[in-house]
Amino acid sequence: MLRFAIAGGGLGGLTLARILHRHDIDAVVYEREASRSARAQGGMLDLHPESGQQALDDAGLTGRFRSEARPEGEEHRILDPAGRTLVHHTPQPGSFSGRPEIDRSALRDLLLDSLPGDAVAWQHRLVAATPRPDGGFGLTFDGGHRADCDVLIGADGARSVVRSLLTDTRLSSVATLVELSISDPDRRHPDLAELVGPGNLWCIGVNQILAAQRLGDGSIRVGISLPPDARHMDAYRSKRALLDMFDGWAPGLTALIEAGGPPNPRRIEAMPTGTRWAHRPGITLIGDAAHLMPPVGEGANQAMLDAAELAAEIAANPTDPDSAIQNYEEAMFARIHPIAEMSARVQAMMLSSSAADQVVRFFTPRPTESASAD
Structure with missing residues (x-):
């Protein structure tokens, strides 16, 4: 055999x-x-x-x-740095017809x-x-x-x-990702629990994304996506440095960074197409x-x-x-x-200077698709 x-x-x-x-x-x-x-x-x-x-x-x-x-985890909201909603997709309750x-x-x-x-x-x-x-x-x-x-x-x-x-x-670097975790947000950070909801949240700026998703245990996983950078990963282990990168963003959004645990940065790589x-x-x-x-x-x-x-x-x-x-x-x-x-x-x-406009177009169904978008 x-x-x-x-x-x-x-x-x-x-x-x-x-x-x-x-x-x-x-x-x-x-x-x-x-x-x-x-x-x-x-x-x-x-x-x-x-x-x-x-x-x-x-x-x-x-x-x-x-x-x-x-x-319900398919719920997806996309915001701009001021906290304005650009896209809000709500799945059909209990349906497995999409991408649960x-x-x-x-x-x-x-x-x-x-x-x-x-x-x-x-x-x-x-x-x-x-x-x-x-x-x-x-x-x-x-x-x-x-x-x-x-x-x-x-x-x-x-x-x-x-x-x-x-x-x-050979692999090439395509982005830098910094992850943080927020435990027990319903009790400790109810405003952030409501902000993220049961699914995914993306806050899209110029060449940077602040994202969050709700996990099955109730915790929130926060991800910061940035362009590839030659700096050592230790440069992204400081919350203060991360908050400085999002200076001018709505405090309700940057609170995701403040509430998170220790930042964990890593390089995102890809193979040639x-x-x-x-x-x-x-x-x-x-x-x-x-x-x-x-x-x-x-x-x-x-x-x-x-x-x-x-x-x-x-x-x-x-x-x-x-x-x-x-x-x-x-x-x-x-x-x-x-x-x-x-x-x-x-x-x-996603990490371009016009990311918000492009992402909104990407996730907004065309008129002929609207009836079956969910």
Whole structure:
């Protein structure tokens, strides 16, 4: 029996393992974290019907997804720096017809709970994969652990170790993101709880965005998006410095920064649009390892769809994984190219000098769409 190894226990890797398991194909997920609760998993995701939700359907998890998802999280407000509302989208109550939100941690737990207990090897950070003379790969993990596999799938994210075996593509910085968290806002900061509402809030200025979203536990995740900057990330760890960047904005908006916990800055990177690699037997990539894009709503969805499509190909060709991988790669390259181009355009638009006008046009339905906008 072929041994499948999946490097990375994020949403893509777990979705792949789950769908393979449904087809009685065993795979081991090697995950660098020590446990599912080792670190926070980030904010909310809106799962798209044609990608993320489709993958969960293939995984047999639609019912569980709907029990965890929050359709009300689709509410979306866009404000200007003075606090004036530019766009306010309110979803149909209780409807799953759009893109219901779900906490990333809840979605990951849902996938983990659907797998056998031994499907994930925790605390296994892949540091090297070496081709074996008779095919397959020898895997080396931090701490000296070793394993062998016949097929290796890199689902190991932006800094993928597996990617280096297929392409030397370089990442480029596309933005700076600073995140803060506000705990128990309903009791401690009721004005901010009302401002953010149950979904997403974007406050758009010139070359800067102050955003917030309500998570399933009631907390508020605040995100500050800025153009890419050569400065050291420590420059963004001061609340005073961040508030200075938003000087002149309505105090009711900058209160999101004041109420937040310690700022956590990081660089947002992307792979060049149109990245491909020559097929190589027994190895491929999914998700950010394959096509790291700006975070404008497609990354997790496409990673999960990658997983579903690759799993379907493997299930249809269980004794010929190379054909399965080739079929998957060609379809994935064709699918991702326009999505990556769109993501790059949206990212540039969001941090442009005329962002507010462009974003309002982008999110305002045309007259012929208004009847079905929700």
